[in-house]
Amino acid sequence: xxxxxxxxxxxxxxxxxxxxxxxDGPVMVIAGAGSGKTRVLTYxxxxxxxxxxxxxxxxxxxxxxxxxxxxxxxxxNLIGDGEARNVWMGTFHSVFAKILRIEGHxxxxxxxxxxxxxxxxxxxxxNIISDMNLDNKLYSRSFVANRISMAKSxxxxxxxxxxxxxxxxxxxxxxxxxxxxxxxxxxxxxxRADAMDFDDxxxxxYMLFSGFPKxxxxxxxxxxxxxxxxxxxxxxxxxLIIKKLAANNEFICVVGDDxxxxxxxxxANISNILNFKSDYPDFSLFKxxxxxxxxxxxxxxxxxxxxxxxxxxxxxxxxxxHSGDLIGTIKAxxxxxxxxxxxxxxxxxxxxxxxxxxxxxxxxxxxxxSRSIEEALRQKNIPYRIYGGLSFYSRKEIKDLLSYFxxxxxxxxxxxxxxIINVPPKGxxxxxxxxVVVAADLHGVNMWEIISNPLNFGVDINSGTQAKxxxxxxxxxxxxxxxxxxxxxxxxxxxxxxxxLLKSLRDEDTPEGVSRVENIEELLxxxxxxxxxxxxKSDGDLSIKKTLNEFMEDVALLTxxxxxxxxxxKVSLMTIHASKGLEFPHVFIVGLEENLxxxxxxxxxxxxLEEERRLFYVALTRAMETVTLSHAETRYRWGNFxxxxxxxxxxxxxxxxxxxxxxxxxxxxxxxxxxxxxxxxHGNFKKRNLKPLTISGVNSSADSSNTNNLQEGMSVEHxxxxxxxxxxxxxxxxxxxxxxxxxxVGNKNLLLRFAKLKxxx
DNA sequence: AATCGGAAGGTTTTT
DNA sequence: CCTTCCGATT
Numbered sequence: 051x052x053x054x055x056x057x058x059x060x061x062x063x064x065x066x067x068x069x070x071x072x073x074d075g076p077v078m079v080i081a082g083a084g085s086g087k088t089r090v091l092t093y094x095x096x097x098x099x100x101x102x103x104x105x106x107x108x109x110x111x112x113x114x115x116x117x118x119x120x121x122x123x124x125x126x127n128l129i130g131d132g133e134a135r136n137v138w139m140g141t142f143h144s145v146f147a148k149i150l151r152i153e154g155h156x157x158x159x160x161x162x163x164x165x166x167x168x169x170x171x172x173x174x175x176x177n178i179i180s181d182m183n184l185d186n187k188l189y190s191r192s193f194v195a196n197r198i199s200m201a202k203s204x205x206x207x208x209x210x211x212x213x214x215x216x217x218x219x220x221x222x223x224x225x226x227x228x229x230x231x232x233x234x235x236x237x238x239x240x241x242r243a244d245a246m247d248f249d250d251x252x253x254x255x256y257m258l259f260s261g262f263p264k265x266x267x268x269x270x271x272x273x274x275x276x277x278x279x280x281x282x283x284x285x286x287x288x289x290l291i292i293k294k295l296a297a298n299n300e301f302i303c304v305v306g307d308d309x310x311x312x313x314x315x316x317x318a319n320i321s322n323i324l325n326f327k328s329d330y331p332d333f334s335l336f337k338x339x340x341x342x343x344x345x346x347x348x349x350x351x352x353x354x355x356x357x358x359x360x361x362x363x364x365x366x367x368x369x370x371x372h373s374g375d376l377i378g379t380i381k382a383x384x385x386x387x388x389x390x391x392x393x394x395x396x397x398x399x400x401x402x403x404x405x406x407x408x409x410x411x412x413x414x415x416x417x418x419x420s421r422s423i424e425e426a427l428r429q430k431n432i433p434y435r436i437y438g439g440l441s442f443y444s445r446k447e448i449k450d451l452l453s454y455f456x457x458x459x460x461x462x463x464x465x466x467x468x469x470i471i472n473v474p475p476k477g478x479x480x481x482x483x484x485x486v487v488v489a490a491d492l493h494g495v496n497m498w499e500i501i502s503n504p505l506n507f508g509v510d511i512n513s514g515t516q517a518k519x520x521x522x523x524x525x526x527x528x529x530x531x532x533x534x535x536x537x538x539x540x541x542x543x544x545x546x547x548x549x550x551l552l553k554s555l556r557d558e559d560t561p562e563g564v565s566r567v568e569n570i571e572e573l574l575x576x577x578x579x580x581x582x583x584x585x586x587k588s589d590g591d592l593s594i595k596k597t598l599n600e601f602m603e604d605v606a607l608l609t610x611x612x613x614x615x616x617x618x619x620k621v622s623l624m625t626i627h628a629s630k631g632l633e634f635p636h637v638f639i640v641g642l643e644e645n646l647x648x649x650x651x652x653x654x655x656x657x658x659l660e661e662e663r664r665l666f667y668v669a670l671t672r673a674m675e676t677v678t679l680s681h682a683e684t685r686y687r688w689g690n691f692x693x694x695x696x697x698x699x700x701x702x703x704x705x706x707x708x709x710x711x712x713x714x715x716x717x718x719x720x721x722x723x724x725x726x727x728x729x730x731x732h733g734n735f736k737k738r739n740l741k742p743l744t745i746s747g748v749n750s751s752a753d754s755s756n757t758n759n760l761q762e763g764m765s766v767e768h769x770x771x772x773x774x775x776x777x778x779x780x781x782x783x784x785x786x787x788x789x790x791x792x793x794x795v796g797n798k799n800l801l802l803r804f805a806k807l808k809x810x811x
Numbered sequence: 812a813a814t815c816g817g818a819a820g821g822t823t824t825t826t
Numbered sequence: 827c828c829t830t831c832c833g834a835t836t
Contacts, residue, residue: 113826143826168825192821248826315824416823418827438825472812479812607826627824649823665824688821689827 055100058128062086062093069303069336070094073101076296076330077303078281078323082367083352083671084343084633087305091277092121094303095137096128098275105136109273109295112141113280113313115608117631121279138273142288143248144607146255149269150246151603156262157254162599164245164456164463165606169444171195171236171247174465178235181487182228189226197221198233202249203285203317205256208234242496244462252287259294270298280631281306281326285317293329300330308363309356312627312665314657323363341367343633343674345374351677351707352670358702359660376709379700380680384691385419385641388682389426392638395678396621397430399636407433409635411622413669415647419640420623427621437624443608447555447566448573452605454545458529459599461498464490471501474554477518485509525549537595539581542574577601626669637673639666642681642697666699679708 059067066086069079070093081087099105112118118140126134138145151161172191179189201211211217212230221229246254259266276296281304296302311320326333341349349369382388396410412423420436427434450473456466472478489507490497500507501519533541546552555566581596641647652658670677679700684691764776
């Protein structure tokens with residue numbers, strides 16, 4: 051043990067301390083923002099271990115991988131690596147996925163079942179809708195997917211769904227009575243593919259524990275001590291699983307804050323907090339109300355905002371910290387200007403107060419808003435990192451390669467099969483695939499069986515096509531054989547090459563192709579790291595190299611935010627949802643406009659509006675020192691710009707805490723200078739050429755616009771003119787100019803300050 | 812069977 | 827605006 055127990059307990063305040071050492075029965079901790087919630091959880095784990103509890107008996111559940119990793123790190127800090135490693139800490143989904151790998155056979159799943167992410171399951175739903183010849187405008191994929199997901203997370207099976215009169219009449223009145231059949235067929239197809247979607251991980255865990263008392267009992271014995279983070283975000287399925295696991299020992303500790311419940315849209319149910327009382331009548335309640343994170347101004351502003359919500363648990367968050375600055379505001383003419391003003395403000399603060407980039411974050415409601423901010427930061431040469439957005443793992447080329455891996459591990463994975471059977475092109479076209487699909491349905495077998503032996507199933511194809519299918523199967527089988535002896539990295543490289551995937555992308559010879567190859571290389575590098583890290587850890591042991599199977603077990607549950615290379619000094623950009631649990635000295639919340647934040651979909655019902663307000667509350671309480679709220683008067687939406695109204699949330703901040711823009715007198719001549727000149731930039735609206743995304747924003751800033759070292763003879767790329775060669779460089783500092791010869795337009799004289807040149811070589 | 816172009820549709824939020 | 831899907835063309 052690294053520290054003496056009493057030493058680390060001294061670092062807690064009274065309430066935190068009591069919550070940590072309370073050792074008798076169920077515990078609920080209601081923790082205001084910034085009050086040391088994670089601290090209580092980690093210290094509690096450390097405390098249990100110090101009392102001699104076996105780490106193997108502790109289960110700690112979080113919602114994001116990031117939160118899980120942070121918790122693990124902090125526990126390791128407290129008590130050292132050895133014991134902490136054996137505590138089960140992870141997201142609900144990853145922990146349950148692990149359990150299902152072991153116990154899934156009881157439900158008829160092999161241990162190598164595939165996890166479908168939401169893209170995969172939407173593809174499958176799309177296929178089913180078109181197979182059923184339904185109007186795919188009426189039966190929109192996302193609507194159906196949502197409906198099914200809601201059902202599953204409430205543990206409503208396909209039969210329950212079809213037999214529930216309320217559900218049926220709801221579907222009938224929305225003109226979609228056949229959702230029940232789509233749901234049934236969807237589950238059947240997942241089964242046939244030995245696949246589970248995200249909701250199945252919860253649904254099946256519940257089925258396992260309710261249908262197999264022996265299995266339940268053994269996990270109850272294993273997980274004697276259960277801790278749950280962000281309890282307010284649990285959905286019905288998660289709630290019941292925890293309840294079952296805890297039923298024997300009732301040594302359960304849940305931590306949450308009803309004011310930060312922001313996942314209602316995916317079935318999270320605040321009443322789980324309220325029900326805790328009735329589930330565990332002898333529970334102890336602790337309230338953490340002292341905020342250690344933020345200034346008085348921020349705490350008071352957030353408190354005031356949340357009072358506009360009717361439904362909430364009473365608590366008084368307060369702080370001893372200094373008052374700090376007033377909340378700042380930015381009012382911009384357009385979303386582009388908003389980006390510019392935010393970037394300028396970051397730049398100024400940085401200079402005036404000697405701050406670093408990583409002290410800043412820009413938060414927004416929707417991922418799409420990142421673009422104008424990105425552009426502005428890039429122009430100001432401020433490095434940034436985007437969390438979330440289009441996930442690295444959802445890029446086409448990555449999905450394709452991963453699909454090869456998936457098929458090697460599980461040949462029943464039909465989504466993977468369909469994705470790659472003709473990628474790169476192998477002459478297996480639509481007609482053939484259609485025949486295979488039909489035969490699979492007809493015989494009730496998996497598509498892999500059909501293509502392995504088309505003649506057995508009477509599939510009518512010519513010998514040329516037969517040979518092509520045979521070659522495909524032979525290739526996959528050879529990968530399967532190789533996979534038995536190679537580690538994850540070796541087999542991955544082998545597949546990337548032998549499948550022809552890398553070659554076909556290289557042959558494209560386009561900038562997109564190059565960036566796709568880079569992405570694949572990035573994935574392979576990550577796999578190399580994964581493989582080698584495992585070797586390091588197992589020092590002494592006989593070659594415990596990580597296998598492809600092990601890699602693939604994790605990958606479906608990973609998101610971009612999990613690539614933690616953020617030791618760099620960068621401004622963070624993310625959605626408010628993604629920011630939960632994090633803190634930053636200086637926070638910008640952008641796009642505070644009606645219909646955007648609060649979102650247009652949520653302003654019609656009280657509960658949804660209140661969730662938006664909690665979201666705003668979460669955003670405000672991320673900040674330690676300053677908050678700046680910004681909105682734009684016009685914003686691009688679907689190609690043309692629309693006028694917007696300031697968000698109601700702006701008005702809900704107490705006047706004494708915010709620095710509102712002074713109302714401008716009507717004086718046409720004076721008003722002109724900044725605003726009109728900005729509007730005259732109209733042409734800029736059209737030039738929104740998005741740079742190809744680099745992986746998680748790495749090097750998005752530094753080398754793309756750092757033209758300080760530009761030299762004669764270099765190859766460069768310009769957003770509009772394409773590639774060119776530097777003919778001459780002259781001038782210094784801000785007036786540095788270059789003459790560049792572009793293939794498209796010939797010689798151009800460019801002021802480097804403005805032209806965003808990218809150095810190629 | 813592959814490729815290209817036009818049309819249509821889509822923005823909440825995440826595991 | 828951007829991505830994805832479908833059909834027509836080669």
